[in-house]
Amino acid sequence: MSDKKEIWQGTLALMVLKTLEAMGSLHGYGVARRIEQTSGGLLSINYGTLYPALIKLEQEGYVSSEWGVSDNNRRAKYYKLTRAGRRQLKREAREWEETAAILARFFAPAEELS
Amino acid sequence: MNLRRFRAWGVRLSGMFNKERRDRELAEELESHLQMHVEDNLRSGMTAEEARRRALIELGGLEAAKEECRSRRGGPAVENLLRSLRYALRTLRRDPGFTSVAVLTLALGVGATTAIFSVVYATLFEPLPYPKPDQLVMVWSKADQRRNSVSADDYLEWKHRSKSFQYLEAWSGGTFNVATDERREQVQAALMTPGFFRMTGTPMFLGRDFLPEEGEAGNDYVVVITHRMWSRNFGCHPRSLRTRHWPRRRLSVGPRHAGESVRRQRNGRACSRGGRLRVARGDPAGLLYPCPARQLS
Numbered sequence: 421m422s423d424k425k426e427i428w429q430g431t432l433a434l435m436v437l438k439t440l441e442a443m444g445s446l447h448g449y450g451v452a453r454r455i456e457q458t459s460g461g462l463l464s465i466n467y468g469t470l471y472p473a474l475i476k477l478e479q480e481g482y483v484s485s486e487w488g489v490s491d492n493n494r495r496a497k498y499y500k501l502t503r504a505g506r507r508q509l510k511r512e513a514r515e516w517e518e519t520a521a522i523l524a525r526f527f528a529p530a531e532e533l534s
Numbered sequence: 535m536n537l538r539r540f541r542a543w544g545v546r547l548s549g550m551f552n553k554e555r556r557d558r559e560l561a562e563e564l565e566s567h568l569q570m571h572v573e574d575n576l577r578s579g580m581t582a583e584e585a586r587r588r589a590l591i592e593l594g595g596l597e598a599a600k601e602e603c604r605s606r607r608g609g610p611a612v613e614n615l616l617r618s619l620r621y622a623l624r625t626l627r628r629d630p631g632f633t634s635v636a637v638l639t640l641a642l643g644v645g646a647t648t649a650i651f652s653v654v655y656a657t658l659f660e661p662l663p664y665p666k667p668d669q670l671v672m673v674w675s676k677a678d679q680r681r682n683s684v685s686a687d688d689y690l691e692w693k694h695r696s697k698s699f700q701y702l703e704a705w706s707g708g709t710f711n712v713a714t715d716e717r718r719e720q721v722q723a724a725l726m727t728p729g730f731f732r733m734t735g736t737p738m739f740l741g742r743d744f745l746p747e748e749g750e751a752g753n754d755y756v757v758v759i760t761h762r763m764w765s766r767n768f769g770c771h772p773r774s775l776r777t778r779h780w781p782r783r784r785l786s787v788g789p790r791h792a793g794e795s796v797r798r799q800r801n802g803r804a805c806s807r808g809g810r811l812r813v814a815r816g817d818p819a820g821l822l823y824p825c826p827a828r829q830l831s
Contacts, residue, residue, distance in 0.1 A: 447566070467602075471564070472606040476606060496570070
């Protein structure tokens with residue numbers, strides 16, 4: 421487990437938003453699992469980071485939550501993206517892509533830099 | 535974005551209340567998370583004990599997570615603020631002497647500032663009670679580098695030559711004796727060239743404005759009494775406008791300025807209270823006479 425990457429807050433929020441966009445309505449455990457799966461098991465999420473992030477997103481109005489019943493009949497809180505959340509996701513995704521593109525240029529082989 | 539942050543703070547503040555319910559919900563949410571994880575572990579073939587142990591390890595400490603969520607929700611910042619406020623109030627209560635001095639100082643400061651500003655506002659900033667106060671200016675003559683009133687001849691010459699002003703009207707002060715059935719009194723008055731009210735743009739409250747020819751000698755048998763005088767001395771009654779008291783004069787009532795109080799009386803007899811007319815800015819005189827410019831100074 422120690423070789424799994426720690427993730428930092430800003431990116432976690434973006435991952436949560438993206439996951440909720442893909443899955444629709446989902447509970448906290450589902451979000452954590454989904455992120456772990458998507459990362460190919462490279463990331464591990466614990467409560468200490470996931471739930472504060474969800475609370476923050478809800479306070480900012482990007483996600484909304486309501487109680488529901490899970491597949492195996494367990495009461496769970498379901499989160500889903502709000503309209504503002506969708507906009508925020510689009511904006512952050514674009515920013516992230518730009519950042520990644522810029523960094524990629526730095527690590528590109530020298531001859532490709534014009 | 536800032537709005538979002540503001541909103542988040544609002545939610546956090548409201549999170550201070552119904553804290554118990556939120557705590558219960560959080561505990562329930564985390565518990566269901568844990569259970570789901572345990573079930574998944576079981577499904578992958580672990581023993582019950584191992585499943586639970588692995589789930590707990592992977593999720594990090596339960597209490598630590600709750601604490602993290604709580605601080606995110608209500609925010610220690612908010613709690614600290616409340617604590618500081620309570621401390622301040624306690625200190626104030628413990629030392630009434632200091633408290634009263636502090637309160638008194640604040641009260642005096644606020645009071646003095648308000649009073650001074652009211653005066654400054656009234657004298658410097660408050661617009662004159664006319665429709666276009668920004669277009670009104672006072673024209674003076676100069677004597678020894680100081681402002682001086684204008685001589686009648688100068689005024690007539692200025693008016694004749696001036697192209698910059700829409701109107702150029704003159705007035706002068708004076709006192710007149712007014713006698714009613716009840717009493718006689720001396721009233722402050724203004725003598726003015728007939729175009730004055732056209733210049734200020736204020737309509738008569740009752741009656742009509744001076745006519746241009748009434749500014750000529752011999753025709754000056756009209757009087758405008760200020761609305762203030764009409765209300766204070768004549769109870770706002772139309773009958774007071776009959777010229778019995780002013781046999782040769784036609785009476786009108788001048789413009790009523792905003793905020794001027796109106797005192798009504800049932801019969802039209804003059805009120806016998808007070809005597810002196812108060813002099814107020816923008817309404818300096820009780821009686822306004824048309825006047826040939828030559829007689830102004």
